[in-house]
Amino acid sequence: MKEYNISLLAGDGTGPEVVNEAVKVLQKTQADYGINFNFTVNDLGGERYLKTQELVTDKDIEELGSSDSILLGAIGHPDVKPGILEQGILLKLRKEFDQYINLRPVVLYPGVETPLANKKPEDINFTVVRENTEGLYAGAGGYIHYGTESEVATQESINTYKAIHRCILYAFEYAKNNNRKKITLCAKTNVLTYAHDLWERIFYDIAKDYPEIETDYGHVDAVCMWMVKNPEWFDVIVTDNMFGDIITDLGAMIQGGMGIAAGGNINPEGVSMFEPIGGSAPKYTGKNIINPLACIAAASMMVTQLGESDYGQAIEDAIIATAQNLDSLSAGKMGLTTSEVGDAVLESIKNK
Ligand code: IPM
Numbered sequence: 181m182k183e184y185n186i187s188l189l190a191g192d193g194t195g196p197e198v199v200n201e202a203v204k205v206l207q208k209t210q211a212d213y214g215i216n217f218n219f220t221v222n223d224l225g226g227e228r229y230l231k232t233q234e235l236v237t238d239k240d241i242e243e244l245g246s247s248d249s250i251l252l253g254a255i256g257h258p259d260v261k262p263g264i265l266e267q268g269i270l271l272k273l274r275k276e277f278d279q280y281i282n283l284r285p286v287v288l289y290p291g292v293e294t295p296l297a298n299k300k301p302e303d304i305n306f307t308v309v310r311e312n313t314e315g316l317y318a319g320a321g322g323y324i325h326y327g328t329e330s331e332v333a334t335q336e337s338i339n340t341y342k343a344i345h346r347c348i349l350y351a352f353e354y355a356k357n358n359n360r361k362k363i364t365l366c367a368k369t370n371v372l373t374y375a376h377d378l379w380e381r382i383f384y385d386i387a388k389d390y391p392e393i394e395t396d397y398g399h400v401d402a403v404c405m406w407m408v409k410n411p412e413w414f415d416v417i418v419t420d421n422m423f424g425d426i427i428t429d430l431g432a433m434i435q436g437g438m439g440i441a442a443g444g445n446i447n448p449e450g451v452s453m454f455e456p457i458g459g460s461a462p463k464y465t466g467k468n469i470i471n472p473l474a475c476i477a478a479a480s481m482m483v484t485q486l487g488e489s490d491y492g493q494a495i496e497d498a499i500i501a502t503a504q505n506l507d508s509l510s511a512g513k514m515g516l517t518t519s520e521v522g523d524a525v526l527e528s529i530k531n532k
């Protein structure tokens with residue numbers, strides 16, 4: 181029996197409801213895969229912040245840092261000023277644990293509706309590898325003459341050889357290990373002539389060691405266009421933090437929306453954190469109508485990252501089977517409740 185310690189950061193809004201379903205699926209299937217998960221619940225989030233003014237404490241870091249992986253529900257609270265929880269919790273944890281890859285599969289499952297006309301599952305099946313520690317997210321910048329008409333605000337994009345190199349290397353290794361044939365570098369070399377020139381040089385340098393993988397380049401604006409018009413062109417996309425943020429929301433939409441989209445903040449040598457992409461959805465909170473599939477998909481990615489890829493695949497297969505039978509992936513329109521969707525995934529794994 182293998183043991184894994186998992187920290188549950190259920191968080192705010194509908195976070196606890198969807199994490200519950202993911203945990204239910206894991207708890208009731210783990211034994212079949214020779215695994216025992218020890219779950220620890222951490223109360224980090226907007227609700228706790230409002231009560232205690234605490235964001236991430238040393239105790240949180242110690243607790244989360246001693247786990248094998250983290251499953252996050254949602255962070256966000258309507259009564260907290262935008263930016264505080266994002267910076268103070270989500271971005272803080274990514275940096276603290278050096279989760280230098282944001283991995284976002286964009287896969288259209290059979291039977292799931294995409295807003296793209298005439299596109300089928302075989303057309304929408306790629307993965308975005310987003311640099312997750314620097315670029316415009318590095319926090320470099322400041323104000324001069326704050327609050328006056330002479331105010332100057334700067335926000336610099338930081339691009340280091342080290343961070344770019346490990347990100348692009350990860351993308352090539354990911355492609356190799358997942359039978360992907362092509363990697364597209366998404367950047368803006370015609371305007372960001374220093375930062376993205378560095379990206380481009382490192383990209384083609386690393387590519388030399390992977391002659392079997394085809395390389396391609398797209399400016400970010402064109403990539404947005406092609407993601408809508410010809411998503412079948414993409415296999416793996418590697419990109420910087422800001423562009424990755426933007427194109428993965430577009431990716432989530434073409435794969436059927438927030439009900440299904442999941443991602444991982446990965447430190448391949450450390451503690452990773454997996455999450456459904458959707459937010460805390462205050463208006464659906466407590467109603468048992470939110471779609472838990474994205475969080476279950478996050479759990480599937482987590483299990484795969486832990487090295488249990490057969491188990492991860494079994495969960496994904498069950499998500500595919502369940503998604504196919506829902507009326508819609510949107511909250512309140514699924515034809516099933518949140519907990520019934522969790523039960524359906526469970527049934528499907530058990531009946532395999
Ligand atoms: C994401 C989110 C975050 C980001 C926000 C909440 C800070 O949009 O994970 O994509 O911009 O990275």
Ligand code: MN
Pocket residue numbers: 425426429
């Ligand atoms: Mn985002």
